[in-house]
Structure formats: C-alpha cells, structure tokens
Amino acid sequence: MLKVAIVGYRAQGSNHHAPSFAGLADCQIVAVCDIVEERARAGADRYGAPAYTSMDEMLQTEEIDIVDIPVGEGYRYDLVMKCLGRGLHVFTEKPLAGAEGQYRIQLSDVPLAQEMIDEWQHHDTHFGICFCLHASRNVKWAKQVIQSGKLGGLRQIYARTALGSWNHLIDMVRFLSGEVEEVFAYTDDAEMGNKVACLKFESGAVGTLAVSQDLGLQFQIKWIGELGEATIDDIAGTAYWHLHNSHDVTHWSDARQLDGGTYGTQFEDLIAEFVSSIRESRPFVADGWAGLRHMEIDAAITESIRTGKAIPVRRYMPDKGHTILTLT
Ligand SMILES: NC(=O)c1ccc[n+]([C@@H]2O[C@H](COP(=O)([O-])OP(=O)(O)OC[C@H]3O[C@@H](n4cnc5c(N)ncnc54)[C@H](O)[C@@H]3O)[C@@H](O)[C@H]2O)c1
Known part of the structure; x- marks a missing residue:
C-alpha cells in the first residue's frame, strides 16, 4: 500500500486529487x-486520517510515500522542494512557478522550475505534474494516429483555447509536435487573456497558439502532416483524422468521454497512471520535465510580447535533459 499525504485541500485538492488517490486500491491517504485548519479537518474527516496545518510537522510525524501538492503556483516552490529533498514521490499542479499568476x-x-528539477534529479523518485489532458482519451487516440506515421511528418500545428487551458495547450502542442525552438507573440490586452504566438519547432514545422478569454470551445488542436491531418476538439470531446487526398474522415468516439461530466475522470486516470509508473519503475508521461518545458515556452511567449521580438526557447539541459514525447 502506498501512503499518500495531501497538502492543500481547497478546490483541486478536495474535488480531484484526494478522491483520485483515495479511489486507487493500492493507495491510502494517511494525512x-x-x-x-478547517480545510485540513474537512479532508482528514473524509479520509479518516490525521489533519495537519504544518507540512513540516506532518513530514516529521507520518510515514509517507507520495506527497500530493495541489496548491496554487504562488505556494508551490517551498513545499515541492522540501518533499523532493526528502526523497518522496511528488505530484503537483501546473504551472511549476508563476510570480504573476x-x-x-x-x-x-x-x-x-529548474531548481525543482535539480532537486528531483538527486533522487530516484517520481515527480508528476497534473497536465491532465495526457489522460484524455481523444488526445491519446490522436497521438497514436500521429505516431503511426499515416499522416506523414508534421508541417503545421494550429492550437486555440479559452483561458483556462492555456498552460495545458502549450504542454499538449509540445507533446504532439516536439520541441519548440523560437516564438514570436502578440497581445492586445494587458492581462494577456487574448494573445497569439507563432511557433518554430526544432523539426522545421511551424504553428500558432492562440488564447481568448471568452471562447465557448475549451480548446482545439489541428495537427497537419505531409499526408493528412488530425484534429482534437475539446476536453472530454472528440477527435478525427483524414488524409489530404481523401474525403473519408475517421472519427474517434467513446461514450464515456463524450459525457461532459467525465472531466473529472481525467484526473483519476492521470493519477492512476502516475501511481502505476511508480509501481512499475517507468517514466511518467507528464513528469517534471514536461512541467519545466511548459515554463520555458510560456516564459518565452511573455518575453516576446514584452520586447516585440522573436525569442528563442532556452531549454535547461542538465545531462541533456529527459524528454518524454511518446506515449508510455
Ligand atoms: N490541472 C488542471 O486541470 C487544473 C484545473 C484548475 C486549477 N489548476 C491549478 O491548481 C492550482 C490551484 O488549485 P486550488 O484553486 O485548489 O489552489 P489554491 O491555491 O486556491 O488552494 C490551495 C490550498 O492550499 C493551501 N495551502 C497553501 N499553502 C499551504 C501550505 N504551505 N501548506 C499547506 N496548505 C497550503 C491553501 O490554504 C488552499 O486551501 C493552480 O496552480 C491551478 O493552475 C489545475
């Protein structure tokens, strides 16, 4: 049985993270x-575990294997660093940092984010980021279609989103398309809720990434290869592909995924995959490297907006850096 401690019991912790860990047969919430205090007590009562208002005290008192840290980016650094430093498995939310949100x-x-990676690399543990679209079945299906080679090599990618999935979309574009070399971005909005970035990939492919505050559709990704293209529509949505020289469209469908209420199952599936990857000592698809690479691309986009210039994406590569771009 893996002993799990939850640190941060508000929206994400109480609605998604804690129930997902608690639902696994081989995990037990121990703190x-x-x-x-009232939030800690609410969680403790629900899972029959002790409540703590100090993580230090909890770490000193309890025997723990996994610390789940679903807190906002402003609180994340100290908590994650302490737990990684103790050689514990850590699962946390995205983005890894964000002084301005x-x-x-x-x-x-x-x-x-680099410091978190450095700390993690000292230990043989798992560091997972809650990029939950990796567990989305339409995304997995599209990734398999792309990997099969039937669409040819990537030439262009177009991705758009409402504000809430901005971080996720950057991670997804990288997951589906490879490393981003340079970005050029624009916004008409001081809050950056309406912005667009041109992307140049290492492979030579190009793409755009656009966000608008008030889109009805949560997100869409169009992946265009030399031979055909694949489209992913929305969280808990659909996906389809076709060849450029054919009108035959192949749709993916899954009754469970098409039910909008299944948004929460992505957390369950991703957390189940995180625990399995610990058990089986294999890499986790949304690991700390995915968290860092998201930060590097997102920061370059903000810098391009600030300077009005194209900005190279500088990748931190200790020991070349591990990059997981394939499904595990
Ligand atoms: N993966 C997703 O799809 C998804 C969706 C929504 C939000 N998020 C992310 O989740 C995060 C926000 O989640 P939230 O709204 O639940 O967070 P929040 O920051 O509002 O709440 C976190 C909880 O942690 C507690 N906390 C803060 N510091 C603590 C400490 N030192 N020790 C113990 N507890 C502490 C707070 O009191 C609070 O109850 C953001 O980073 C956001 O990006 C992710």
Missing part, C-alpha cells in the same frame, strides 16, 4: 494538510 509566466519564474 491531510492545509494551513487553513498562471497566465503571465515570466523568464524570472523559470529558474525556480
């Missing part, structure tokens, strides 16, 4: 910690 990632935020 719930929140600096707001999750939609305005700055170059100055990136070193914090």
Whole structure:
C-alpha cells in the first residue's frame, strides 16, 4: 500500500486529487494538510486520517510515500522542494512557478522550475505534474494516429483555447509536435487573456497558439502532416483524422468521454497512471520535465510580447535533459 499525504485541500485538492488517490486500491491517504485548519479537518474527516496545518510537522510525524501538492503556483516552490529533498514521490499542479499568476509566466519564474528539477534529479523518485489532458482519451487516440506515421511528418500545428487551458495547450502542442525552438507573440490586452504566438519547432514545422478569454470551445488542436491531418476538439470531446487526398474522415468516439461530466475522470486516470509508473519503475508521461518545458515556452511567449521580438526557447539541459514525447 502506498501512503499518500495531501497538502492543500481547497478546490483541486478536495474535488480531484484526494478522491483520485483515495479511489486507487493500492493507495491510502494517511494525512491531510492545509494551513487553513478547517480545510485540513474537512479532508482528514473524509479520509479518516490525521489533519495537519504544518507540512513540516506532518513530514516529521507520518510515514509517507507520495506527497500530493495541489496548491496554487504562488505556494508551490517551498513545499515541492522540501518533499523532493526528502526523497518522496511528488505530484503537483501546473504551472511549476508563476510570480504573476498562471497566465503571465515570466523568464524570472523559470529558474525556480529548474531548481525543482535539480532537486528531483538527486533522487530516484517520481515527480508528476497534473497536465491532465495526457489522460484524455481523444488526445491519446490522436497521438497514436500521429505516431503511426499515416499522416506523414508534421508541417503545421494550429492550437486555440479559452483561458483556462492555456498552460495545458502549450504542454499538449509540445507533446504532439516536439520541441519548440523560437516564438514570436502578440497581445492586445494587458492581462494577456487574448494573445497569439507563432511557433518554430526544432523539426522545421511551424504553428500558432492562440488564447481568448471568452471562447465557448475549451480548446482545439489541428495537427497537419505531409499526408493528412488530425484534429482534437475539446476536453472530454472528440477527435478525427483524414488524409489530404481523401474525403473519408475517421472519427474517434467513446461514450464515456463524450459525457461532459467525465472531466473529472481525467484526473483519476492521470493519477492512476502516475501511481502505476511508480509501481512499475517507468517514466511518467507528464513528469517534471514536461512541467519545466511548459515554463520555458510560456516564459518565452511573455518575453516576446514584452520586447516585440522573436525569442528563442532556452531549454535547461542538465545531462541533456529527459524528454518524454511518446506515449508510455
Ligand atoms: N490541472 C488542471 O486541470 C487544473 C484545473 C484548475 C486549477 N489548476 C491549478 O491548481 C492550482 C490551484 O488549485 P486550488 O484553486 O485548489 O489552489 P489554491 O491555491 O486556491 O488552494 C490551495 C490550498 O492550499 C493551501 N495551502 C497553501 N499553502 C499551504 C501550505 N504551505 N501548506 C499547506 N496548505 C497550503 C491553501 O490554504 C488552499 O486551501 C493552480 O496552480 C491551478 O493552475 C489545475
């Protein structure tokens, strides 16, 4: 049985993370910690575990294998660093840092994410990021179609999103298309809720990434290869592909996924996959490297908006860096 501690029991912790870990047969929630005592107590009561208002005290008292840290980006660094430093498995939310919030990632935020990676690399543990679209079945299906080679090599990618999935979309574009070499971005909005970035990939492919505050559709990705193209429509949505020289469209469908209420199952599936990857000592698809690479691209986009210039995406490559771009 893996002993799991929850640190941060508000929206994400109480609605998604804790229930997902608790639902796994091989996990047990052994402590719930929140600096707001009534939240810690609410979680502790629900899972029959002790409540803590201090993570330090919890770490000193309890025997723990996995620390789940679903807190906002402003609180993340100290908590994650302490747990990684103790050699514990850590699962946390995205983005890894963000002094000005999750939609305005700055170059100055990136070193914090690098430090987390450095700490993690000292230990043989798993560091997972809640990029839950990796568990989305339409995304998995599209990735398999792309990997099969039937669409040819990537030439262009177009991705658009409402504000809430901005961080996720950057991660997804990288997951489906490879490393981004350079970005050029624009916004008409000081809050950056309406922005667009041109992307140049290492492979030579190009793409755009656009966000608007008030889109009805949560997100869409069009992946265009030399021979055909694949489209992913929305969280808990659909996907389809076709060859350029054919009108035959192949749709993916899954009754469970098409039910909008299944948004929560992505958390369950991703967390189940995280635990399995620990058990089986294999890499986790949305690991710390995915968290860092998201930060590097997002920060370059903000910097391009600030300077009006194209900005190279500088990748931190200790020991070349591990990059998982394939399904595990
Ligand atoms: N993966 C997704 O699809 C998804 C969806 C929504 C939000 N998010 C992410 O989740 C995060 C926000 O989640 P939230 O709204 O639940 O977070 P929040 O920051 O509002 O709440 C976190 C909880 O952690 C507690 N906390 C803060 N510091 C603590 C500490 N030192 N020790 C113990 N507890 C502490 C707070 O009291 C609070 O109860 C953001 O980073 C956001 O980007 C991800």
